[in-house]
Amino acid sequence: MIKRQKYGDEIAKAEILIEALPYIKKFSGATVVIKYGGNAMIDCQIKKMVMQDIVLLKYVGLNPVIVHGGGPDINKMLESLNIESKFVNGLRVTDEKTMEVVEMVLTGKTNKEIVSMLNEIGGKAIGISGKDGKLLVAEKDTANGDIGYVGKIEEVNIDVIKMMLDKGFIPVIAPCAVGKDGKTYNVNADTAAGKIAEALKAEKFILLTDVEGILSDVNDKSSVISRIDLDAAKELMTTGKITGGMIPKLKCCIQAVENGVKRAHIIDGRLTHSLLLEIFTDEGIGTMIGKECFDDDNL
Ligand SMILES: Nc1ncnc2c1ncn2[C@@H]1O[C@H](COP(=O)(O)OP(=O)(O)OP(=O)(O)O)[C@@H](O)[C@H]1O
Ligand SMILES: [Mg+2]
Known part of the structure; x- marks a missing residue:
């Protein structure tokens, strides 16, 4: 008892670690694809904590694979070059000049910032784009008319990711794809991450965004849907409650599952x-999408 008082704080910390044991056991060796959204990356302090979490996941035996967005970085650069940003149904209209800037910013700036932070904290990260090793092969996406070099992913070649995971690296992927025509294509980061998660048969696919989860009323932060199965998720897509950036997000989650x-x-x-919180606690957070969902199931 004396010992307990003397080491009270330390014992509490040790107990927290022990609480995570079932999850560490369950996910040891598991692949987790994490999509880090551009809008959730703006705060430097938070960004650093996300990187710490990722390095911790790696050290406790999970295999995190990062796919990132970069909307705010791209907008800033386009603005400084006096190039107007235009969107159709949440997708960036990407002419040749814009594609050049998108690739430059995503692969040269955003990607390398993430890689540097992970390495600084003690991870071993390698940054690539979907063009490396032909990871992502795309065709022009014409579903929204001609919006330029916006790609629809046709092929995913995960050898390059597997090679990195085998050697203990954390892959960090910028969502640019190579076209079948040899051109470069801009692909939605959620969609790219979902396709990569599918190809890797990931245990978990986690999208970090700038909202609490899927809200049944977008104006009410307390309306987070905590669990949803495939049928209900497909139904939700048709209700008009899912708009803007949440459309590709929920769509790619449904497809991945x-x-x-x-x-x-x-x-x-x-x-x-x-x-x-999501991986190592009973409650989990945000919205979970599974084939079937049970009330007591957070794994
Ligand atoms: N039903 C909904 N529940 C929650 N968010 C919704 C819903 N419908 C639309 N949204 C919008 O989706 C946004 C998240 O998508 P968004 O594309 O903006 O972010 P991201 O994908 O994380 O970042 P990036 O596109 O830069 O990678 C939310 O900020 C919210 O405005
Ligand atoms: Mg988005």
Whole structure:
């Protein structure tokens, strides 16, 4: 008892670690694809904590694979070059000049910032784009008319990711794709991450965004849907409650789960240590999408 008082704080910390044991055991060796959204990346402090969480995941035996967005960085650069940003149904209209800037910013700036932070904290990260090793092969996406070099992913070649994971690296992927015509294509980061999660048959696919989860009323932060199964998720897509950037997000979660990913999660990347809360606690956070969902099931 004396010992307990003397080491009270330390014992409490040790107990927290022990609480995570079932999850560490469950996910040891598991692949987790994490999409880090551009809007949740703006705060430097939070960004650093997300990177710490990712390095911790790696050290406790999970295999995180990062796919990032970069909307705010791209907008800033386009603005400084006096190039107007235009969007159709949430997709960036990408002419040749814009594509050049998108690739330059995503692969040269955003990607390398993430890689540097992970390495600084003690991870071993390598940054690539979807063009490396032909990871992402795309065709022009014409579903929204001609909006330039916006790509629809046709092929995913995961050898390059597997090679990095085998050697203990954390892959960090910028969502640019190579076209079948040899050109470069801009692909939605959520969609790219979902396709990669499918190809890797990931245990978890986690999207870190700038909202609490899927809201049944977008104006009410307390209306987070905490669990949703495939049928209900497909139904939700048709209700008009899902708009803007949430459309590709929910769509790619549905597809990923349909194609073998165990669980998809949309969580708040602005919340301190949201990744750890999701993976290592009973409650989990945000929205979980699974083939079937049970009330007591957070795994
Ligand atoms: N039903 C909904 N529930 C929650 N968010 C919704 C809903 N419908 C639309 N949204 C919008 O989706 C946004 C998230 O998508 P957005 O594309 O902006 O972010 P991101 O994908 O994380 O970042 P990036 O596109 O830069 O990678 C939210 O900020 C919210 O405005
Ligand atoms: Mg988005």
